Amino acid sequence: MTDATPLPAGGPVPVRGLHHFAWRCRDSEETRRFYEDLLGLPLVHVIKSDIVPSTGEYCPYVHIFFQLRDGSYIAFFDLGDDIASLPSPNTPAWVNHLALRVDSLAELRAAKARLEAAGIEVLGPTDHHIIQSIYFFDPNGIRLELTTPTVPQSEMDAHARRAHADLDEWSKRKAGLLAERAAHA
Secondary structure, eight states, X not given: OOTTSOOOTTOXXXXXXXXXXXXXXXXXXXXXXXXXXXXXXXXXXXXXXXXXXXXXXXEXXXXXXXXXXXXXXXXXXXXXXXXXXXXXXXXXTXXXXXXXXXXXXXXXXXXXXXXHHXXXXXXXXXXXXXXXXXXXXXXXXOEEEEEEEOSOHHHHHHHHHHHHHHHHHHHHHHHHHHHHHHHHO
């Protein structure tokens, strides 16, 4: 929303948490092996249909769901054509990713070893000052991050108190960057 966009009446939408995030996959069994057998996320639901419920269009698909320990899901659509999603041509490959939390640095290191033993190229661990992370791609070209917090909650609370001011500072810097780019175009 821009500053000129009025906020709707009645308060914020009562979002409770993430239910699922869905992507297209090239092959549902290949995706199952990666998420269930390698990452340990159980396959818990499969929807098969020829008609898309939200649009009514004909498109045979299977929609598969893997459950995370917090009760949320990662889901995929296999459209039966062996085609994977294409990355966005205007976005660097490192930008769009899904970050999944593990509980400790030991679990992060163990996950890296397990992934590498399976032939997966892993970057990291990378120290982000509040978390440490490793990065890798799934069989569909989706960049994944496994991450674990490395600071106390009090430090995260301090970041939250500064978040609006930090974003305002970035917005001002961005305006300058855009102006500079326009001047050189």
